[in-house]
Amino acid sequence: MFDKSKKATGEAAQSPAPVQPAAPKASPGGGQTTTIGPSIKLNGELTGDEDLLIQGQVEGNIHLKEHNLTVGEQGRIKANAYARTITVRGELIGDLTGAEKVTITTSGRVRGNIIAPKVILEEGASFKGSIDMDAKAEAPTLKAAPKSKSA
Amino acid sequence: MALFSRGGSPAPPSRTEPGSEELGSPAFNHLVETLEKEPERKYEILDLGPASGNHIEFFSRFRCRFHVASLEETLAGWHREEEQPPPEPARLLPLPESARFDLILCWDLLNHLDEEGLALLAGHLHTHTARGAWMHAFVHTRATMPARPGRFQLMSPERMRWLHGSAETAPAPRYAQRTLERLMPGFGVWQSRLLQNGLQEYLFQAV
Numbered sequence: 359m360f361d362k363s364k365k366a367t368g369e370a371a372q373s374p375a376p377v378q379p380a381a382p383k384a385s386p387g388g389g390q391t392t393t394i395g396p397s398i399k400l401n402g403e404l405t406g407d408e409d410l411l412i413q414g415q416v417e418g419n420i421h422l423k424e425h426n427l428t429v430g431e432q433g434r435i436k437a438n439a440y441a442r443t444i445t446v447r448g449e450l451i452g453d454l455t456g457a458e459k460v461t462i463t464t465s466g467r468v469r470g471n472i473i474a475p476k477v478i479l480e481e482g483a484s485f486k487g488s489i490d491m492d493a494k495a496e497a498p499t500l501k502a503a504p505k506s507k508s509a
Numbered sequence: 510m511a512l513f514s515r516g517g518s519p520a521p522p523s524r525t526e527p528g529s530e531e532l533g534s535p536a537f538n539h540l541v542e543t544l545e546k547e548p549e550r551k552y553e554i555l556d557l558g559p560a561s562g563n564h565i566e567f568f569s570r571f572r573c574r575f576h577v578a579s580l581e582e583t584l585a586g587w588h589r590e591e592e593q594p595p596p597e598p599a600r601l602l603p604l605p606e607s608a609r610f611d612l613i614l615c616w617d618l619l620n621h622l623d624e625e626g627l628a629l630l631a632g633h634l635h636t637h638t639a640r641g642a643w644m645h646a647f648v649h650t651r652a653t654m655p656a657r658p659g660r661f662q663l664m665s666p667e668r669m670r671w672l673h674g675s676a677e678t679a680p681a682p683r684y685a686q687r688t689l690e691r692l693m694p695g696f697g698v699w700q701s702r703l704l705q706n707g708l709q710e711y712l713f714q715a716v
Contacts, residue, residue: 462560477569479562486579489565492551492572 396432404437413448424457431465444474527655527673531664536700536712538667540643544571544612552611555604555637557618558660564614567663576610578602580618581658598633609639615646617674617708618658619689620681627684628692635695635715644696644713648689649681651707671706686711 391409394400398414405421413430420427420439427441433448440455446466454460456474462483473490544552552573556564557580568575583601613634619627634644647661657674664670686698689711696713703709 477565479560479565481562483560483562484579484582485560485577486582488574488576490574491565491569492574 527676529672532706534669535702536710541666554612555610556614558616563662598629608637613644616661617647619646620649631693638715642715646711647708653678654681
């Protein structure tokens with residue numbers, strides 16, 4: 359996931375990286391969580407097979423198949439997102455599809471529509487949009503993106 | 510103090526903790542029983558209040574699409590001058606063109622609109638409802654009310670906890686049933702219950 363960023367992590371000691379490197383961390387499930395740091399700005403399609411924490415700015419579409427997406431407190435997203443679970447602690451404008459669950463925490467601000475079998479809004483969360491509590495979340499078919507950021 | 514009124518200004522922030530109280534909600538209970546009669550039907554529900562995990566959890570018992578409007582947030586940031594024309598309701602409350610709601614939850618928001626604002630909102634909402642759609646609301650019957658709209662936590666279909674929006678009070682418009690019917694001609698009063706907490710609970714139906 360974010361091969362360029364991973365390389366940047368390894369090369370950071372040799373040459374100054376122009377951007378904050380992505381930092382893979384072990385997720386509670388044992389897999390890796392890759393972080394998009396606060397100084398990173400991404401435009402385009404984002405796909406991946408591991409958990410992702412976004413603290414930067416992303417515009418486009420995010421598709422994580424069977425993995426978890428977290429928008430951190432510093433994350434600013436303008437994108438439609440599909441993941442197994444989605445947790446928003448920052449700001450997101452777009453439609454969210456969670457195969458299992460979507461959570462908006464106290465600090466989260468979401469404008470858009472949510473499709474998920476379970477939606478949790480913590481007290482103080484800001485949300486405007488609709489929540490479909492009936493339809494089963496189906497993975498949207500992504501159009502082939504010529505220069506997708508593979509995760 | 511109406512949030513939506515000519516020359517109006519937003520209520521000052523509370524310096525003291527707003528109160529809360531429990532209240533019965535017989536009309537809401539009737540509404541829930543009515544919705545439960547059609548378990549296979551998918552409902553379109555519009556909540557004009559702020560996002561509430563409690564409301565979402567409560568209505569997850571139904572097949573539904575639950576729309577959160579957070580109308581107060583929009584109105585609080587909007588003040589018009591005396592000569593300014595009324596705003597386009599669709600701009601204050603943008604709704605999908607095709608949306609046709611089966612239920613609209615107003616909570617106590619109607620009390621914070623002046624007559625012109627109430628009529629505009631009701632007209633806008635009526636264009637997004639089918640005949641027979643429900644609208645639930647609380648109207649203050651006492652001379653004063655909390656200066657800001659409150660939050661309502663659903664404890665059961667017949668009991669709610671009303672969290673006052675502000676410790677400060679403001680004059681209440683005390684909309685009478687005939688006034689509401691005049692301002693909201695698209696909705697008829699289906700049920701009206703006077704509660705002990707200085708609230709009148711209304712269940713309207715789109716005509």
